[in-house]
Amino acid sequence: MRNLVIVFAKNPVPGKAKTRLSKDIGQGQAMVVYRDLLRYTSALVEKVNAHRWVSYADFLNPCDMWPADKFQKSVQSSGNLGDRMVSAFQKAHAERFESMVLIGTDAYDLNTEDIEQAFQALKSNDLVLGPTHDGGYYLIGMNRPWPELFEGIEWSTDSVFSTTLEKARKSKLSTFILPKKSDIDHVEDIPQSKLEELEIHHG
Numbered sequence: 001m002r003n004l005v006i007v008f009a010k011n012p013v014p015g016k017a018k019t020r021l022s023k024d025i026g027q028g029q030a031m032v033v034y035r036d037l038l039r040y041t042s043a044l045v046e047k048v049n050a051h052r053w054v055s056y057a058d059f060l061n062p063c064d065m066w067p068a069d070k071f072q073k074s075v076q077s078s079g080n081l082g083d084r085m086v087s088a089f090q091k092a093h094a095e096r097f098e099s100m101v102l103i104g105t106d107a108y109d110l111n112t113e114d115i116e117q118a119f120q121a122l123k124s125n126d127l128v129l130g131p132t133h134d135g136g137y138y139l140i141g142m143n144r145p146w147p148e149l150f151e152g153i154e155w156s157t158d159s160v161f162s163t164t165l166e167k168a169r170k171s172k173l174s175t176f177i178l179p180k181k182s183d184i185d186h187v188e189d190i191p192q193s194k195l196e197e198l199e200i201h202h203g
Helices: 019-025 027-046 081-094 112-121 160-170 192-197
Strands: 003-009 051-056 072-075 099-103 127-131 137-142 175-177
Touching: 003 027, 003 081, 019 027, 027 051, 027 112, 051 081, 081 099, 099 112, 112 127, 112 137, 127 160, 137 160, 160 175
Parallel strands: 003 051, 003 099, 051 072, 127 175
Antiparallel strands: 099 137, 127 137
């Protein structure tokens, strides 16, 4: 089995992660939410029958919540988000992984079944995308690197998914679309039950 899940994670540092959420509820509470998202993502990826990498934006933290016996850890390459994702896919392809799925750490409604569905879809498709309600994507999967999908993208805008899909069509890549999910960028994106569980106060 040569399936790989790559998790792109920001270090849980105030002012570096969840900056938009910080404007809603303050940096302290935003970090409570983000650390919970990291724990949630780690737990769901652990259940996937695949190899697992977690790649940090800035530095490795030996005391993180990603079990070292289940996750290979690294720091992302330099460049913009697209450059870093291309580099991760190229590294994984060089290590002979056959199907590669990359996710972030911002979706409470992502589940193990979504990732397993992505791997299943890659058996008969070139590309898998999981769109978000704000116009981005929470998951991208492929069997080999397609650098052209990441060129000229205006990251963190509502055109990321549509532009990527258009690039895939121009490259004649067969594409499977997963169900749409919510990224956690603002306090209204967080389920009320989770706000209560984490004792997050706003308004």
